[in-house]
Amino acid sequence: MTGERWQLLPDLDPEEYEALKADIAANGLRVPVVIDAESGAIVDGHHRQRAVEELEREGVKVPEYRDVRLFADDDERLAFAVGANLFRRHLSRGQRSELVARLRAEGWSLRRIAGVVGVDHKTVAADLSEIGENSPIEVPERVERRGGGSYPARRPTVAPGVVVGRAQDERRARQALATLGDEAPARTLNLRDAERRARFADYQRMRSATEPADSAGGERWELRAGDFATVLDDLDPGSVDLVLTDPPYTDEFGARWVELSELCARVLKPGGVAVFYAGHHNLPEVIFQLGEHLAWLWHIVVVQPGQESRFMATHVHNGHRDLLAYCAGTYQPRRWLRDTITVTTAADKSLHPWQQGLQTPAYLVDMLSDPGGIVLDPCCGSATFGVAAIDAGRRFIGVDVDPVTVGVAADRLREVAAGTENGAAS
Ligand SMILES: C[S@@+](CC[C@H](N)C(=O)[O-])C[C@H]1O[C@@H](n2cnc3c(N)ncnc32)[C@H](O)[C@@H]1O
Known part of the structure; x- marks a missing residue:
């Protein structure tokens, strides 16, 4: 041709x-x-x-x-x-x-x-x-x-x-x-x-050929394989201190943000905070859906110097990430929170194609939950937010729809939990 x-x-x-x-x-x-x-x-x-x-x-x-x-x-x-x-x-x-x-x-x-x-x-x-x-x-x-x-x-x-x-x-x-x-x-x-x-796509094809690892982490963490809307039914209402999550930004995720909003409203303690990483192209729609069951709290910006990406459709050089913070019921501020976080290192992508860096979740876990509290990530990928939670002495519950990803996350959390037990920082 x-x-x-x-x-x-x-x-x-x-x-x-x-x-x-x-x-x-x-x-x-x-x-x-x-x-x-x-x-x-x-x-x-x-x-x-x-x-x-x-x-x-x-x-x-x-x-x-x-x-x-x-x-x-x-x-x-x-x-x-x-x-x-x-x-x-x-x-x-x-x-x-x-x-x-x-x-x-x-x-x-x-x-x-x-x-x-x-x-x-x-x-x-x-x-x-x-x-x-x-x-x-x-x-x-x-x-x-x-x-x-x-x-x-x-x-x-x-x-x-x-x-x-x-x-x-x-x-x-x-x-x-x-x-x-x-x-x-x-x-x-x-x-x-x-x-x-x-x-x-490559990773999923490769991973689906391997056996998922054991995903029970004792007292400190737990991972569940399945859709967040169905595998958390047994979680006690009002039992979670902080939801920190990074769902897919794709259009296919569509109307599922409203389901996340509903889940958070049910499982968060009164006044508990949910922070969502969000993409740029459909931000108004995501904000609209999350507001269905949660109260708007704030918009947090993560600045990534030297990590700009170009959006050809809009001709925008993008150098920040948007995080949307909501609250279940009325927010009771306990600490002064910074709404601009500057990250200094690029995220490792070796465990998940959308793997996030640790700096931002470490800060948010520290500011928005207390030691011993439960941090939930209903779309956890490689469980980066679980690492931040365990490092800070919180308990972590993670969900991912892909059982193979859950296996990767379980290996990671097991290693982190063992490291912190031995007094080593990860
Ligand atoms: C952006 S990635 C999360 C990456 C993660 N923050 C990390 O650092 O590795 C979103 C994850 O949500 C998962 N996911 C998509 N739909 C889901 C659903 N309905 N229930 C649970 N997990 C889901 C995907 O499999 C994917 O691993």
């Missing part, structure tokens, strides 16, 4: 092309070049890429801007290329007829062609008859695939994608999407998120 395979529309005329190139030289790429993750071919942006390369040869450096997409098949690639081109281009009658014929030859229904080209299906049929194919106006509900099977004629196409800002990151984006495969979410990710998800 070559890049030209997806160049569906005729070349821009020289004047249009020079205008595009001048705009790119002055303003950079406003629209990313879209790359097929599987083959590396350009699916959309042939002219933009050509302009960037020419400018480079002329000594003008244009920052790269690529959107690497994982398509299910050629049909999806084609649909994307058509949609992306038509979004920006006005076609002459002749160009439209040519495109209609090409799509028809690919097996598209009249209705689907009409939808994507932005005309009604009678116009599509008229275009076809003009260039020789005297097609009856039939509008099937489903389109047969050439390789077998069928799909709805109006199927929406949202291929998972990764936007990168440097040509050398394209390979990493393709690799991450290849690792994710069917687990890639149908939206655009930044490279860091895609690689993190890929590592996690």
Whole structure:
């Protein structure tokens, strides 16, 4: 497959092309070049890429801007290329007829062609008859695939994608999407998120082949494998001093924040605090859901100097993490709490792809609970917050839906508990 395979529309005329190139030289790429993750071919942006390369040869450096997409098949690639081109281009009658014929030859229904080209299906049929194919106006509900099977004629196409800002990151984006495969979410990710998800997918595949470890830690800690909404039913109401948790920030976690809010309201002691690590992209929704059963307390910011990440979708250099603090009932302040925590070391990621650092939970456990109290993390991953709790002489209860992760966490806590018993700080 070559890049030209997806160049569906005729070349821009020289004047249009020079205008595009001048705009790119002055303003950079406003629209990313879209790359097929599987083959590396350009699916959309042939002219933009050509302009960037020419400018480079002329000594003008244009920052790269690529959107690497994982398509299910050629049909999806084609649909994307058509949609992306038509979004920006006005076609002459002749160009439209040519495109209609090409799509028809690919097996598209009249209705689907009409939808994507932005005309009604009678116009599509008229275009076809003009260039020789005297097609009856039939509008099937489903389109047969050439390789077998069928799909709805109006199927929406949202291929998972990764936007990168440097040509050398394209390979990493393709690799991450290849690792994710069917687990890639149908939206655009930044490279860091895609690689993190890929590592996690890899890790889960690898880990699911091993036996979970014993997860009973005696008096000092306990881990449970399962969904937080079901495996904590036996926890006494009002028995927990502090909930400290870092749930998945993904859209798939969806409405589960409200369930976390409900759980915390039930198990926390009156006036007990729950602190949630939260992602940036859906913060208003998370705040809304957590407020369902808990009272808002404060917003804590963790500053991570030198650990900036770039969010391509919004073009934001992000250097902080948001923690949301809530209370079960009325908050009774006992100590002065800092709402800005500066961490000085990067988190180790050797036990979990989303493993957090210890500095922040150590501070929060110290400020928001007392020795001997119970700290609960209902989405505990590698139990970093359990380490902070045990180190500070609290009891810890952790839950993770993934039994293999629970095994990793159990090994970690057993080691930490043994270390603190021997008087060693971890
Ligand atoms: C962001 S990670 C936590 C990382 C952890 N703070 C650490 O330092 O390792 C979120 C964890 O929540 C777990 N999880 C997701 N849905 C869950 C559910 N419904 N019940 C319990 N755990 C869940 C995931 O398996 C994942 O390990």
